[in-house]
Amino acid sequence: MTDELAWIVQAQHGNSEAFTQLVEAYQTPVYNLCYRMLGEAELAEDAAQETFLKAYQNLTRYDRERSFATWLLSIAAHHCIDKLRRRRFISVSIDEDEEGQTDLPDRSAPDPELETQRKQERDRLQTLLQSLDPLDRAAVVMRYWQDCSEAEIARSLKLTIPAVKSRLHRARKALAELWKDEPARIRTQRRPYESPAF
Amino acid sequence: MNHRPFEDWLLADEPLNAQQTHELQAHLQACRDCAALAEVNLALKSVRAASPADGFSARFQVRLEAQKKVLRLRNVTGFSLLALSAVSTLVWLSWPLLTAAFESPVSLLASWLSALVAFWASLQAMGQVSTLLLRVFPDLIPAYVWLAILLAGGGWSVVWVFSLIKITKKQQGV
Numbered sequence: 001m002t003d004e005l006a007w008i009v010q011a012q013h014g015n016s017e018a019f020t021q022l023v024e025a026y027q028t029p030v031y032n033l034c035y036r037m038l039g040e041a042e043l044a045e046d047a048a049q050e051t052f053l054k055a056y057q058n059l060t061r062y063d064r065e066r067s068f069a070t071w072l073l074s075i076a077a078h079h080c081i082d083k084l085r086r087r088r089f090i091s092v093s094i095d096e097d098e099e100g101q102t103d104l105p106d107r108s109a110p111d112p113e114l115e116t117q118r119k120q121e122r123d124r125l126q127t128l129l130q131s132l133d134p135l136d137r138a139a140v141v142m143r144y145w146q147d148c149s150e151a152e153i154a155r156s157l158k159l160t161i162p163a164v165k166s167r168l169h170r171a172r173k174a175l176a177e178l179w180k181d182e183p184a185r186i187r188t189q190r191r192p193y194e195s196p197a198f
Numbered sequence: 199m200n201h202r203p204f205e206d207w208l209l210a211d212e213p214l215n216a217q218q219t220h221e222l223q224a225h226l227q228a229c230r231d232c233a234a235l236a237e238v239n240l241a242l243k244s245v246r247a248a249s250p251a252d253g254f255s256a257r258f259q260v261r262l263e264a265q266k267k268v269l270r271l272r273n274v275t276g277f278s279l280l281a282l283s284a285v286s287t288l289v290w291l292s293w294p295l296l297t298a299a300f301e302s303p304v305s306l307l308a309s310w311l312s313a314l315v316a317f318w319a320s321l322q323a324m325g326q327v328s329t330l331l332l333r334v335f336p337d338l339i340p341a342y343v344w345l346a347i348l349l350a351g352g353g354w355s356v357v358w359v360f361s362l363i364k365i366t367k368k369q370q371g372v
Contacts, residue, residue: 016262023255031254032247045250049261056262121241144242169209172238179241180234 004068012059019059023052026069029146030076036141037080039130047083051076066155073146074156077138084134128178136171139164201229208235 004025010018030051035044054075055062062071129137138157142148148156154164204225207214214222226233289296299306336344 016259020255020259023258027254028247028249031250035248041248041251044248045254045257048250048254049258052258053262053265118241118244121237122245125238125241125245140242145245145247172209172235172242175238176231176235179238180230 005064008059008062008064008068011056012062016056019052019056022068026072029069030072032145033073033076033138033141034080036126036129036145037077037134037137038083039126043083047076047080051079054079067152069146070148070152070156073142073148077142077156081134081138124179125175128175131178132171132174135159136167136174139167140171140175143168201225201232204229204232205235208232208239211239 004022007018007021007025011022027048031044031048034047034051035041038044038047051072055072058075062068129140132140135157139153139159142153142156143150150161150164150168153159154161157164159167204222207218207222222232226236295306
């Protein structure tokens with residue numbers, strides 16, 4: 001039995017210490033999903049805490065055949081989608097993002113200038129993400145931040161695999177449209193085909 | 199140059215061979231739409247996970263304890279209200295009886311005794327009738343009907359027990 005499974009079994013028997021181990025293990029992916037979905041550190045913290053509370057309350061219903069991470073992310077995604085549908089609109093401030101987040105340029109990177117450019121692009125992407133439909137946003141975050149497969153995303157968001165593919169395509173095209181139309185204030189000189197990562 | 203295959207390559211986001219990469223690079227210099235899509239792909243691949251502030255699990259424990267407390271309080275309040283309303287209803291329903299008992303306890307006792315005797319007599323009569331029916335019915339109803347009745351009863355009980363287990367499954371922290 002793996003550590004994770006042991007913690008799950010103990011937590012299912014009411015051991016809150018074991019559940020805390022699970023919280024420690026999954027706090028970053030859950031918080032990241034909430035942050036990318038909601039766009040604000042404070043809201044993300046609250047949503048991530050709520051996600052773990054919901055998971056704790058419904059732990060007896062968790063099917064051990066499923067991936068625990070996918071199950072948790074599914075709860076987080078649905079919680080955030082509900083919040084977004086209730087609020088309809090979220091305004092995101094880049095200043096707030098820079099103050100509240102740990103997503104800062106890595107000064108120790110071999111090319112600090114490139115790292116700063118990437119950081120600007122990440123900020124820009126985070127801003128553009130907020131314009132997507134909540135379900136599309138959840139699919140993009142799970143695919144690119146959490147590295148989930150299309151099948152896992154489909155199971156988590158209660159969609160079919162073709163629907164996930166279609167949503168990912170649509171979302172990236174929408175992001176590209178916005179990316180293109182965005183004022184050139186953050187746009188860098190570098191073209192994507194000049195990047196070593198391309 | 200045809201735009202379609204390049205957009206499909208970018209959306210599929212799969213590795214390209216040298217020839218395809220060369221063709222795509224040439225296309226990207228001329229096509230703003232595809233260049234934007236390529237930039238978005240690149241930005242999505244260079245993303246980093248945001249981490250919560252330190253002490254997340256400690257804050258979770260505090261929140262969990264607070265929620266447990268609220269749920270316990272809600273349960274106690276709910277149970278107390280239920281008990282109070284049950285006692286109030288009982289008193290309200292038995293109020294005429296209580297008044298009669300205080301006014302003339304002997305006549306009330308006599309009426310209770312006569313009701314008890316009548317109930318006992320009807321029980322005895324029902325017993326006699328059921329014994330008679332049990333003697334007559336098994337011969338009238340075929341065996342397969344009895345089997346069907348037993349099976350239906352068994353199935354119904356299983357469904358009932360299963361539903362009860364499902365309904366009464368307790369959530370944690372409650």
